[in-house]
Amino acid sequence: MILIPAYNEEAAIGHVVDEVHRALPGVPVLVVDDCSEDGTRTVAQLAGAEVLGLPHHLGLGGCVQAGYRLAFEMGFDYVIRLDGDGQHDPRHVPEILEVLKTTGCEMVIGSRFLNGDAKATTVARGLGVRFFRAVLRPILGQPVHDPTSGYVGVNRRALAVFSRTFPLEYPEIEALVVLQRRAFRFREVPVSSRPRKAGRSSITAWKSLYYIIHVLLGVFVNILKIDQRKRRQ
């Protein structure tokens, strides 16, 4: 299943769903509409996607988790998540799926920086990515080039975990730690990224600072939580 979380993506979502259908005919596409104020839901339905409409705005983590929950309950073995703004090229989905199937890794990340051919959209974002790479390296025990990527594939084992527990705000980095603490494995595959089809990123300078503090705290708490559970067992 292809999972696309979307919030106020009326201008881009139809194109994204079309593109996914063209690249992966017959693959079910689920758009999780995070209570958008515009016509995201209608546009996605008209484009041929199934839409899971949240009655309240939950933010990215809650929105993605709702999709994971539904996919888990519907019995899907693999779920690949794309952003609803058109930055992710769905033509990379077969590669991600192939790596998930052949390696048995629980998670595969579509990395914009693996081959070093993409640059972060802003200097601050580039610094942030480098910072988190350095922080995560000793925790994960392996390098991760694009820890903030939202282009992610998971198998059923990861789906079972994420449908129960998933970080609510800025979930990508914390999700990696959640999986690592359960001794799950991840891999990265190179993907190309494109500019947004429409709209602007909601991340401002202040939000970036809040993001760093929030994610660091989340990572720290996750490490403590799982270590405590292991000790109790």
Place this chain on the structure above:
Amino acid sequence: MDRLLDLTTILSILLMIWVLGSVRRRHIRVEYSVSWLAACFILLALSRWRSGLEWFAEAAGVRDGPLALLLLAAFVFLAVFYRFSLIISEMKDSNIALTQRVAILEFQLNSREREAEAAREGR
């Protein structure tokens, strides 16, 4: 010092009346009023029990009685705020789980309706 203690007594009683009034008008649920009433009661007791306050000031190494009272008041209200942070966090988790469940149930209901409609049309 006496004036401050009297003022604390009056404010504690007023806050207690306010909270009880809110409970009566059902603006606050009984279980959430307990923390406020306990905080008011502690401040009221300390403001009337001068020797206890002096003992605390000496034990805490605070020379001024009023400062000791302020310290205690701050601690009591921080404890109340902490309790409410726990409650809010728990409620947020419940809200998220409920929102997701409602969306999933609605999705499943719509899917069944579409399937039933397709079956009727096929007949």
